Amino acid sequence: VLAWEKIDHEIFELYDDIKRNEATTDWYELLGIGPKSSVGEINSAYRQLSKKYHPDKRRNKDVEVTEAEEKRFQRIGLVVAILRDKYSRKRYNFFRKNGVPTWRGTGYLYRRWRPGFGTVVAGLLVFVSAMQYLFQKLSYWRAQERI
Numbered sequence: 001v002l003a004w005e006k007i008d009h010e011i012f013e014l015y016d017d018i019k020r021n022e023a024t025t026d027w028y029e030l031l032g033i034g035p036k037s038s039v040g041e042i043n044s045a046y047r048q049l050s051k052k053y054h055p056d057k058r059r060n061k062d063v064e065v066t067e068a069e070e071k072r073f074q075r076i077g078l079v080v081a082i083l084r085d086k087y088s089r090k091r092y093n094f095f096r097k098n099g100v101p102t103w104r105g106t107g108y109l110y111r112r113w114r115p116g117f118g119t120v121v122a123g124l125l126v127f128v129s130a131m132q133y134l135f136q137k138l139s140y141w142r143a144q145e146r147i
Helices: 006-021 027-031 039-053 055-059 067-084 086-098 106-112 117-146
Strands: none
Touching: 006 067, 006 086, 027 039, 027 067, 039 055, 039 067, 055 067, 067 086
């Protein structure tokens, strides 16, 4: 049984990204709206923020746009996409009220980090070497008992 749905994993990833890069982890506060705001209010807040942070609108003003500002605009877009959808918003509100879990299942970790070929070979080599050492010790112990 899967503990978390796909939307939950998206919320977790976005929450972690916002926690690393923003002053707040509350998405409503990030947009400057309240938790009971309607979709129209969310769209209005997004339009206001897009005027402020959209890279194309900032380039027209001859302002240097950093990569961090582009990432911030992308995060705001993802937040708005989640809050516009009724079910996704319900899931976010659940995690907002109860806290985002620290253990999110192995599927979440595997999606974030997949071992490469070298890591798998090294891990197998260490495992096989440990097993060989263990069996050699057992064989030696048994041989000593027979003597």
